[in-house]
Amino acid sequence: MKITGPIWALGAMSGTSLDGVDAALLRTDGELISEFGASDYRAYSVEDRAAIAAALGQWHDGADVAAAAEVVETAHAAILSRMMGADSDQAPEIIGFHGQTLAHDPDNHRTHQTGDGALLAQILQRSVVWDFRSADVQLGGQGAPLAPFFHFACAKFLGLSEPVAFLNLGGVGNITYVDPSFDQPEAEGALLAFDTGPANAPVNDLMQARRGLAFDRDGELAAKGRVHAQIVDDFLNHAYFHKMPPKSLDRDDFAGLAPVVETLSDADAAATLTECCAASVARSSEHMPKAPSRVLVCGGGRRNAHLMARLKELSGMQIDNIDDHGLDGDMLEAQAFAYLAVRVARGLPTSCPSTTGVGANVGGGVISNP
Template sequence: MIRVLGMMSGTSMDGVDAAMIETDGVRIGGFGRSAFRAYSDNESAALHAALGCWPGDPGVAEAADISIASHAAMAADFPDAGLIGYHGQTLAHDPQGRGTHQAGDGALLAKMANRPVVWDFRSEDVRQGGEGAPLAPFFHWACAGWAVGQGHLPPQPVAFLNLGGVGNITWVDPAAPAPEAPGACLAFDTGPANAPINDLLRRRLRRSHDQDGVLAAAGRADDAIVADFLRHPWFDRQPPKSLDRDQFADLAPAVEPLTDADAAATLVAALTGAVAAGFRWLPQTPATVLVCGGGRRNPAIMARLAQDLPCDVQPVEAAGLDGDMLEAQAFGWLAARVMRGLPTSGPTTTGVPAPCCGGRISYPRGQCGFFPARP
């Protein structure tokens, strides 16, 4: 077991999550300290301005500098980590076209942090024909096994629903011998999650999010807009599948004529309707849906999920896990996995033809390279 620091800045672009995890890349030995660093208004604005951009485009270098500087500052507060997993900042994701782009140079971070860094987790999966996302599902399998072992969950299939900027769901069977084993995992992006809600609040009210879901709870969802949204061909596409943050860009104009409260309520209904639509693809209805990410702190979202889904819905803390830090922990666990050459994705999580070990390893002296996939 080694101590790994995982760091994540998601599509909500609110800041950097950092979390320690003790692992061998298969089992979870324990969880350690965590921290969050919020982006300043100027940093957040610069990152948002670079959305949809690719290497060399205007604004990308500034976004990369912000990502590296903020993550290096966080790493300095965790001197006991022997390894760092660094996701970088996703600016564009087009696996069927130009690929995937996470801004931030892990080799530079390794020099600044003076420790090995595993980074660029998604590119190899895309190169081999996968979607490059979601990448947390194999970690969800490990979390389910840990929770069963701790007595927090019964030994039966469960689903993890991550509600960040984009939503994704992982169905896992904790009894499977490995996350890449047949029947162990199925994962896919469900649709837009917090990003449209946060963008609405930022655009209209200059707020970063709907605190406690108060605005959405005061409104009434426009069922016609939600129904039209759910007719999008995305929902009929068989998983695995992944989304770019702005793939449903027409949702914002659709709610523009509505009041602030009704627009927020409509976006919540679209989020939960997208999750419910995804249940048709699950191997079986899970005993429980464990919600992680910022969405679980929005009572309007949680109430609507309980209404729309055919099973129990709980925050992931019900399984003894930290919903704020799960993705950061995931990239720490994945970093340990990459160091061992173990698969980080597979056919039922990203659609890659065979289990794939992604990620680049950079050392403080500048040595780096792709770690080969296990045969």
């Protein structure tokens, strides 16, 4: 595909929180954002989440992978086809499909996002860019996070001139430090990105196990509990927090938190796990070249009032809901993969040493044509 100017691209994201699929349209040339388009969401059913959860930690030959892949492909085909027919003025020319991460082990040069982009290309009759992470991991990078180049474009779109941080609070937290004074995202000093630690996943898992709820709405339960400081201190002594970025996590790298809070009341456990998330974000500021002018928070965690308050208290930084700046905090990652799809089609890099630790600029992604 030859791209000479902005085109409409459709991106989809199914994150580590296992809640469902986000899909969003974006008009871009892979460098600048021209326009944000429509978006949509398709929730996973209880059965869908169970099928995906059963395959977590498994590689391509895992016993539960085929069933998880079918769920992921079916859900994506449904929402993407719906989006493609919604508005003829925003008809996408290309699709960015992330798939569902089941396992991530960059230290051993492997990562696994299930879902077949070639199959979706045939179903949707559009070019699909997928398998975004493998090339980065195979060349020694962490393969994550991949949204930083899009965050750089967002900072430019907002007309920002001072350094800013984009914090995504999904199942795992990740942060991007952006200096928009640079012209290109791959320029040395323009970006620094890494996973901050577990975010919503531990609390979501706790709520599901103890109360049959998907999450702690507004942090109401956590706000009623008492933080067990020793657990938080021990958590911050984990080897991960002593590693220099770029660095990344698998959803279950901190699975050991669950048994540690097992004897606590529901409220105390929620409060302690929420504090762990906030404390890990606060710790992340130690790695930034300079204090960002503000932190723009996206992902489901931004709706947790208690967590947002703790972030502000522990970090001492200006913590803003990204929605207040005119961007959609629910759809930023889906938009990111629309953006990255266009970059891949143009042969532009999608990651660099300061975002994933890869040895050189890398253009990841496989293009499947119908």
